Amino acid sequence: MRIFKRLISVLLVLSVFACITPVSAGVKGDMNGDGKLLISDARVVLKIAAGQKTPTVSQKTSADMDGDGKITVKDAQAVLKLCADLDPEDYLGKVAQITPYKKHSSSVKAKFCKVTSYCGETLPDTYTADKSSPFFTPLPEGTYDYVTSGPVRDAESGKDFYYLKSGRRVYGHEVTVFTGYQMPYNKIELKNTVKYDDTSTSIYLALDWRVPFLASVKPQEYVTGYNDRPYNIKDGKFTGSYMDITFHYTTSAFGNISFPESDVIKNCVWFKNADSKTATLRIYFKNAGDFYGYTAYYNENNYLVISFKEPITTLKGRVIEIDPGHGGNQPGAGSGTGVYEKDITYKIALQLKTYLEKAGATVVFSRNNSSSVPEIEERRINTIEKNPDMLISIHLDASSAKSVSGSSVYYYKSYSGPLAYAISTSLPTAVKNGTGHSMPDRGAHFYPFCVTRVENCPAVLVECGFITNSGDFKMQNSASGQKYIAKGIYDGIVKYMTA
Ligand SMILES: [Zn+2]
The missing domain is CATH 2.30.30.40 (SH3 Domains)
Known part of the structure; x- marks a missing residue:
């Protein structure tokens, strides 16, 4: 499906895009024998297929990609596919960047x-x-x-x-x-190329130097929530319809691009802010509220690559990271019976893994069950590097008031909010239906927990009831309780994906 979509879009839009796969002479698809596979080669094949052009003998051999003795649209598509599958990393040159270590226009x-x-x-x-x-x-x-x-x-x-x-x-x-x-003002070019894969859309920017930038997803109304933090998304709704990436010390920014194949980006436009000497790349989402995070890094050729997650509508082919809270010599909260949070969170994580894998997801864990486990800061960095499609951190709550019971879910970025709200309602329901244990839904809230402070995917921290409450603990410490907590989280993920 995606390949088909890609072919159509390449035909329609990338008419000026020159793909430059070096090929040896006589390679299939190379219609003019110049050693490169270009969109123009695919056009020649199309013309032959349409009867608008009579091929030479060598063109006839070259154009028959599938070797069935006929030249059809299928052969043209096969040539196009070879062009379209080229990775921008392979044909974009190297960006020459300057640094403050060497003198440029100013000796200050x-x-x-x-x-x-x-x-x-x-x-x-x-x-x-x-x-x-x-x-x-x-x-x-x-x-x-x-x-x-x-x-x-x-x-x-x-x-x-x-x-x-x-x-x-x-x-x-x-x-x-x-x-x-002192550095000169920066210049940025948005390259006329997009990289698509099954789960992301990436753009390439050439900067004179690596200036700081700020990415903000808007519009979004916030209200004050848990712990007086003013970052709860209003009514639990994520409403972002674009992302502004504002580059500092930048007076020149140019380049535009279209996104025929992307399901997450509609288009983008530059704004230059002369007063603040900044430039903003505004990226409009295809659908308001449909945004799943981004990653930004410099590649080997000095391009700033910004990669946007395609909408998460199925678990098939997606990577879900589970972070079983604590572990090793970090036991987490205690129940007073010798059972610690780290043991139960790991068991819930294993159950959740089963549900997710059954639905076609690949599951990665932030830690194993050994005595040495990464610190939370390391887990955050690992998540950024692993770039999963979703992060679920599993914890058990604790309170000095033993009567306090219930589950709650925390998020950091606005676009993680909907996942948190979905899990916060589904978890107590699944536990009640599966085990008979009632615990209140204590809601979804903003909170800057370290592991969830990631930009690249919806990330939530789930407090699956209180280990300090005898009723919640009895449920958490049973195989059935662990299973239904996992099912509740899984149900929330499914609800989030299909909402
Ligand atoms: Zn914890």
Whole structure:
């Protein structure tokens, strides 16, 4: 289906796109024998198929892709497919980028930072505490920015921060700070190419240098929720219809592109903000509310690749990451009976894996059941690198008030909200129906848990009842309770996909 879609779109739209697979002379599909497979070769085959062109003897052999003795539209499609399957990584050249380490237009020096972590978190610069905001997005490895002050230590977390000229903070441990040369304003070109695969649509941007940028999904109304955090999506609805990616220190931005094959992106447009010396690439979604995350990184050729997840409508062919909370020497909350949160979350995770695999998903775990498991910060980075289609973190709640019972689900990004709401209603229902145990739905809420602070997929943390409540614990600690908690999470995922 996708291949067919691809062929049609290539025929219709990519008329100026020149594919340049080097092929040896006489290779099938190379109609003019120039050693390259081009859309123009496919056109010649089409013309022959339509009787508009009489082929030479060698063209006749070359055009008959399937070797059935006839030249048909199918043969033209086969040539097109060879062109369309070319990976932009293979034919885009290398971008020459400058860095503050060398002098450019100015010999003035300044204090810089370079992001050294795979995906450096950024935070608001209006306060110093270690508090994440979903409006501040991470910076890919290699990004440069001017440092205005720092390091400043947050007394509570003991972490160091640097303040950046672009209006954000970064963690000291995710950057390297140095004195470099003042950089000229940046220029960006959006390349006229898109890469599609079964689960994503990717664009390629050539930047003079690796400037900081901010990605925001809008429009979205927020209300104050749990713990006075003002980032709950209003009425549990995610309403984003576009994403703005704003590049700092950028005065020139150009290039446009169409997305005939994408089910997630409709089109995009540049805005130049002369006052702030920034440029914004606005990416309109095909359908409002249909957005599943993005990844941004520099590839080997220095292109900034931004990859958008295609809509998640089935588990078939998708990768779901399960994070069984705690593990190893991090037991999590205790029940008072010697059973700890880490043991139960792992068992629930195994049950959930069974449900997801039956539906055709590939399941990856954030940890195994051994004594050495990754810290939460490492789990967050691993998730970003693994780039799953969904992240489900499983935990059990705890309270000093033993009467407190019920399940709740937490999300960070607005587009993770709908998954959290779906699971929050389905979980207690499945548990009640399967085990007879009633526990309240304590709702879905924004909260900046470390593992869910990812941009690339819907990510939620599920608190599957209170380990400190005797009724909830009895259910959680039974094979049947674990099974129906897993079923509740699975039901929520299905509801989310089909909503
Ligand atoms: Zn926990």
